[in-house]
Amino acid sequence: MKASPCGIPGPLILEPTVFGDERGFFMETWNAQTFAEAGLNLQWAQDNHSHSQKGVLRGLHFQNPGPQGKLVRVSRGAVFDVVVDVRRSSKHFGEWAGVELSSSNKRMLWVPEGFAHGFLTLSDDTDFLYKCTAPYAPEAEHTIAWDDPDLAIDWPDVGCDPILSEKDRAGLPLAQSAVFE
Structure with missing residues (x-):
């Protein structure tokens, strides 16, 4: 597995070794030893799967207290996947990075605790899978506005306005969010 930084310290783009032939392919999406060798000694509390049509934007979400680290893949x-540093003590506070994750590039993204996370689907029938280091706690979940001008995230144009949940429509600007100190 190849681990590469993605623009801000903490999150990592993970590219698994893919074995393919005329039958298809095989890859490990989680191996405790391989991840530990990359510096990621993780224990999982929860696995999640979302299915979305093109143009769905989910996020930007984080939990405080009870932060979640997430290993995400398609x-x-x-999807265009985005992470935002929401640790006020970080010199990268408020910085974001984005990466395309797809079934064809087979990339995964490690989203550490202390980062908000969201994604925009680029195609219909997108299946997004992610492992979490802590259980979901709705009372601790916070949503940052996907279009916060202070973040200025460069979301790709998918030919329509983003399709948002009520929760995501009600997201707050980063400056008003319950970020980590």
Whole structure:
């Protein structure tokens, strides 16, 4: 597995070794030893799977207290995946990085605790899978506005306005969010 930084310290783009032939392919999406060798000694509390049509934007979410680290990937379709540093003590506070994850590039993204996370689906019938280091706690979840001008995230144009949940429409600017100290 190859681990590469993605623009801000902490999150990592993970590219698994893929074995393919005329039958298809095989890859490990989680191996405790391989991840530990990359500096990621993780224990999982929860696995999640979301399915979305093109243009769905989910996020930017984080939990405080009870932060979650997330290992995210796409098994069908494609997304533009975004992480935002929400640790006020970090010199990279408020900085974001984005990466395309797809079933064809087979990349995964490690989202450490202390980062908000969101994604925009780039194709219909997108399946997004992620492991979490802590259980979901709705009372601790916070949503940052996907279009916060202070973040100025360069979301790709998918040919329509983003399709948002009520929770995501009600997201707050980063300056008003319950970030980590």
